[in-house]
Amino acid sequence: xxxxxxxxxxxxALRGRISFIDLMQSLGLMVIILLGSLxxxxxxxxxxxxxxxxNVLQSATIIAVVAIGQTFVILVAGIDLSVASVLVLSSVLxxxxxxxxxxxxxIAIILALCAGLGIGLVNGLAVTKLRxxxxxxxxxxxxxxRGMAYIYSGGTNIAPVPRIFIDLQASRFLGVxxxxxxxxxxxxxxxxxxxxxxxxxxxxxxxxxxxxxxxxGIKTERVVIAxxxxxxxxxxxxxxxxxxxxxxxxxxxxxxxxxxxIAAVVIGGVSLFGGEGNIGSMLLGVLLLxxxxxxxxLLNVPPNWDSVVSGLVIAAAAAxxxxxxxxxxxxxxxxVIAKAAKSTPKTS
Amino acid sequence: MSVAEVISxxxxxxxVLIAKGITKSFPGVLALDNVDFDVRAGEVTALLxxxxxxxxxxxxxxxxxxxxxxxxITVDGVALSPDPSSAHRVGVATIHQDAHLVPAMSVxxxxxxxxxxxxxxxxxxxxxxxxxxxxxxxxxxxxxxxTPAGRLSSADxxxxxxxxxxxxxxxxxxxxxxxxxxxxxxxxxxxxxxxxLKSKGMSIVFVSHWLEEVFRIADRVTVLRDxxxxxxxxxxxxxxxxxxxxMVGREVRDTILTKRPVGDVVLKxxxxxxxxxxxxxxxxxxxxxxxxxxxxxxxxxxxxxxxxFGIDPYDSGSxxxxxxxxxxxxxxxxxxxxVGLVPEDRRQQAxxxxxxxxxxxxxxxxxxxxxFGFLSMAKEQAIADREIRALAVKTPSSKTRVSTLSGGNxxxxxxxxxxARKPKLLILDEPTKGIDVGAxxxxxxxxxxxxxxxxxxxxxxxELPEILTLTDRVLVMRSxxxxxxxxxxxxxxxxIMSFATTG
Numbered sequence: 001x002x003x004x005x006x007x008x009x010x011x012x013a014l015r016g017r018i019s020f021i022d023l024m025q026s027l028g029l030m031v032i033i034l035l036g037s038l039x040x041x042x043x044x045x046x047x048x049x050x051x052x053x054x055n056v057l058q059s060a061t062i063i064a065v066v067a068i069g070q071t072f073v074i075l076v077a078g079i080d081l082s083v084a085s086v087l088v089l090s091s092v093l094x095x096x097x098x099x100x101x102x103x104x105x106x107i108a109i110i111l112a113l114c115a116g117l118g119i120g121l122v123n124g125l126a127v128t129k130l131r132x133x134x135x136x137x138x139x140x141x142x143x144x145x146r147g148m149a150y151i152y153s154g155g156t157n158i159a160p161v162p163r164i165f166i167d168l169q170a171s172r173f174l175g176v177x178x179x180x181x182x183x184x185x186x187x188x189x190x191x192x193x194x195x196x197x198x199x200x201x202x203x204x205x206x207x208x209x210x211x212x213x214x215x216x217g218i219k220t221e222r223v224v225i226a227x228x229x230x231x232x233x234x235x236x237x238x239x240x241x242x243x244x245x246x247x248x249x250x251x252x253x254x255x256x257x258x259x260x261x262i263a264a265v266v267i268g269g270v271s272l273f274g275g276e277g278n279i280g281s282m283l284l285g286v287l288l289l290x291x292x293x294x295x296x297x298l299l300n301v302p303p304n305w306d307s308v309v310s311g312l313v314i315a316a317a318a319a320x321x322x323x324x325x326x327x328x329x330x331x332x333x334x335x336v337i338a339k340a341a342k343s344t345p346k347t348s
Numbered sequence: 349m350s351v352a353e354v355i356s357x358x359x360x361x362x363x364v365l366i367a368k369g370i371t372k373s374f375p376g377v378l379a380l381d382n383v384d385f386d387v388r389a390g391e392v393t394a395l396l397x398x399x400x401x402x403x404x405x406x407x408x409x410x411x412x413x414x415x416x417x418x419x420x421i422t423v424d425g426v427a428l429s430p431d432p433s434s435a436h437r438v439g440v441a442t443i444h445q446d447a448h449l450v451p452a453m454s455v456x457x458x459x460x461x462x463x464x465x466x467x468x469x470x471x472x473x474x475x476x477x478x479x480x481x482x483x484x485x486x487x488x489x490x491x492x493x494x495t496p497a498g499r500l501s502s503a504d505x506x507x508x509x510x511x512x513x514x515x516x517x518x519x520x521x522x523x524x525x526x527x528x529x530x531x532x533x534x535x536x537x538x539x540x541x542x543x544x545l546k547s548k549g550m551s552i553v554f555v556s557h558w559l560e561e562v563f564r565i566a567d568r569v570t571v572l573r574d575x576x577x578x579x580x581x582x583x584x585x586x587x588x589x590x591x592x593x594x595m596v597g598r599e600v601r602d603t604i605l606t607k608r609p610v611g612d613v614v615l616k617x618x619x620x621x622x623x624x625x626x627x628x629x630x631x632x633x634x635x636x637x638x639x640x641x642x643x644x645x646x647x648x649x650x651x652x653x654x655x656x657f658g659i660d661p662y663d664s665g666s667x668x669x670x671x672x673x674x675x676x677x678x679x680x681x682x683x684x685x686x687v688g689l690v691p692e693d694r695r696q697q698a699x700x701x702x703x704x705x706x707x708x709x710x711x712x713x714x715x716x717x718x719x720f721g722f723l724s725m726a727k728e729q730a731i732a733d734r735e736i737r738a739l740a741v742k743t744p745s746s747k748t749r750v751s752t753l754s755g756g757n758x759x760x761x762x763x764x765x766x767x768a769r770k771p772k773l774l775i776l777d778e779p780t781k782g783i784d785v786g787a788x789x790x791x792x793x794x795x796x797x798x799x800x801x802x803x804x805x806x807x808x809x810x811e812l813p814e815i816l817t818l819t820d821r822v823l824v825m826r827s828x829x830x831x832x833x834x835x836x837x838x839x840x841x842x843x844i845m846s847f848a849t850t851g
Contacts, residue, residue: 196725198718205711208700215659215697216712216765217683275702 028320029268029284036291044298052294054177060290061183062087062238062245062254064283066261067268068190069234071282072227074265075194076207077274078134080228082123083235084257085145086116088250090239092153095161095249105162113236119145120232124225142258149251158249169244179241186237191279203227208275263314264289289313361388364551365410365440365520370419372405379405381575382419387520387551392542394566394583395555398595398810398845401572403555407524410553411435411442423519441513442522449505451498456480458497459512483515484508487541503534510541521545522553527561528646539565557644559588559849571595588850589842596812596841610820611635612670614804615687615773617656620665625651627828629665633773633804638795640819641808642844648828649808650692653775656806657689658682670772683712688766690759692777692808698762701751705743706732708750709764716769735764739794756787763794773804780814792818812841824848 040047066083073080090112097108119141126137171178194200205213206223214220242250268285270277292313296306363386372380380402387393397403408414410421415430422428423438435442449458457464459480465472480493488507491500497508506526513521523542527535542552542565556562562569562583569586571578571594578594615633620626626648633639641649654660656667661677668674669685682689691697699708709732710717717727732746739760743753750761759779766774776795780788795818799805809815815822822839824832824847832847 208702217680
């Protein structure tokens with residue numbers, strides 16, 4: 001029985017190109033977002049105003065930027081709980097280094113970003129060299145990072161902020177708020193890195209099957225360390241955005257942000273098992289969470305109910321992820337069994 | 349021996365466990381085909397066969413893990429149902445290759461595992477200790493019942509498992525390769541225990557690859573081959589060669605005679621040693637040469653491949669490719685020096701299931717298809733298309749997820765990866781394991797073609813026909829050592845098996 005390349009019909013060729021379920025998940029999110037927006041337009045006169053939409057997007061930028069970094073970590077089958085702590089640390093450093101140490105704002109910003117990279121490096125080394133599970137390693141740096149931010153700032157927000165942050169928040173690019181443009185640029189860069197570079201391919205391989213990746217000559221430990229460093233850097237950048245938004249070195253902000261980020265990334269189709277997902281659909285997950293938050297505010301849902309609603313959205317998305325996997329595996333098994341039944345029985 | 353004793357011994361030889369007409373198939377494989385097997389009281393029955401002959405399936409069936417498709421197993425007339433607890437109830441205890449103890453629990457708790465004595469619903473520690481000590485006294489009086497099992501050596505853990513079987517009043521004790529991790533004195537002690545149990549009327553099924561051990565301990569030998577029963581004989585009627593003939597005795601296909609020019613030394617392994625795994629291994633493979641690596645499972649063949657390819661570290665020795673030493677524990681360096689490895693378990697070790705066929709083909713080529721870190725999509729597509737066509741990989745598209753392909757086509761994807769890279773040395777570890785006959789012969793032909801093109805090939809295989817037809821020279825491994833290096837003329841199934849089991 002010689003294997004021949006079969007004459008693939010148009011349909012099966014199409015199936016090979018785009019996984020139906022993948023399409024469903026992106027489209028599904030898109031459909032949910034559109035339907036939800038229509039309903040909200042009908043229910044609230046404020047929703048479909050430029051001001052409100054801009055507000056939703058602006059507040060989503062902070063989660064989005066952190067989520068871009070988190071995506072790299074989750075793609076290598078890790079998880080980074082330290083992101084919110086890095087964010088506040090970066091924020092208090094960017095302001096405090098100017099105010100307390102008298103550095104120039106530019107140097108302060110660079111040092112804040114370096115702090116993010118540094119914590120990412122520590123996370124990466126702890127996970128690869130010390131083999132501490134990512135959940136525990138980053139739980140430790142999360143606690144330490146937040147503590148350091150409190151120590152440095154004295155536990156309060158630091159104001160006023162250097163001029164550069166006011167300008168950033170006020171900036172517009174072709175009429176679009178600068179922070180939104182910056183977020184989109186970062187997202188585009190991340191997507192290019194993931195889909196078009198050797199490093200990006202190594203990220204997917206390391207998350208998908210670390211042993212196979214190593215045996216194919218990929219330095220998987222370096223890939224994991226780099227993913228954590230990207231997450232640290234992105235969180236530090238988000239720290240600058242939050243500084244601009246609140247006009248303060250925000251020591252007490254972003255409580256629980258790490259969980260919102262992880263939820264957004266998973267809703268956006270990035271698998272917690274690693275190796276699967278992309279920035280585009282991930283951003284839809286961020287957007288969906290942002291819209292849910294906005295809807296909860298506009299519809300005057302009692303404040304304690306908003307977390308219940310967010311929780312339900314997260315549970316639904318996680319269920320979709322599990323379902324998608326079992327569907328894929330079932331399809332694969334069916335093919336393998338059909339093939340085995342055709343071949344001659346023989347003990348090996 | 350008195351007359352009465354002779355009679356009692358003869359009476360004792362009634363069959364305790366009888367397996368009749370056992371047939372079991374797995375998808376695509378007939379693992380057991382109408383096999384009859386019995387175990388008699390007070391005897392040690394050795395169950396022998398090559399890798400994949402069906403021994404493990406039969407053992408798992410007697411232990412209640414699998415249900416036979418046809419046939420029945422009875423113990424003293426009571427039918428065994430496919431359920432491990434049923435096996436324990438009718439009196440079959442199995443000692444698997446790795447000890448199955450709860451490491452944090454004490455020896456006594458492990459002996460009484462799941463049957464802890466209670467009083468009014470409370471655990472009765474005193475009674476537990478007493479019963480455990482009674483069982484322990486027969487097999488391992490040197491052990492303290494309150495030591496956590498995890499602190500024991502693997503030999504002692506095994507004795508604890510035997511003590512558990514005794515405390516359960518088991519009639520049949522199945523031991524699956526019990527000596528693999530034991531030192532010679534530990535083996536002696538184990539065999540003394542086995543002799544003692546036998547004299548008390550217990551039946552023992554003993555699975556081992558080491559024929560010396562079989563001749564030392566067994567009363568009868570049952571041989572399986574390709575899922576069929578070859579025969580059951582008293583040990584007194586057998587010798588070493590007869591057993592090997594029973595195990596191997598298949599017709600071996602004519603060797604493919606292709607005279608290939610053999611070039612310079614490509615791989616030179618010198619005195620490679622890793623404690624308890626590899627012992628002083630030296631050999632060479634030349635360009636255009638196919639060297640076979642035979643041996644039993646656990647002989648250290650995959651471990652040798654892992655050491656050469658830089659997956660596992662080693663203690664001493666060196667690996668050279670084309671005269672240049674490659675560093676240990678660095679697969680990337682091995683790849684760059686010109687080594688390729690098709691590992692034994694393609695799903696676990698070679699393929700990224702979530703990725704496309706294309707990305708899997710180019711996974712070890714990323715450095716060659718990128719500039720300044722950016723991948724050339726066009727180059728990648730061209731290479732993938734070329735290799736998919738060259739190997740006739742049956743896939744709807746190069747963008748299909750590799751996990752949806754059949755085993756044979758997945759293996760071709762792994763091969764395509766290395767063909768695209770054109771290594772100087774290709775190590776193939778069980779390259780045709782678990783794939784259908786058609787793809788198997790395609791892969792065999794491919795191996796020959798690659799050697800004709802000047803690639804050096806190290807072929808690890810448990811399938812003797814594959815070794816005999818494809819290779820120019822056969823190295824046989826046993827217990828981490830190379831026990832023989834056989835030129836093609838001397839490499840027969842019998843000699844290879846003989847060196848693999850006793851060399």
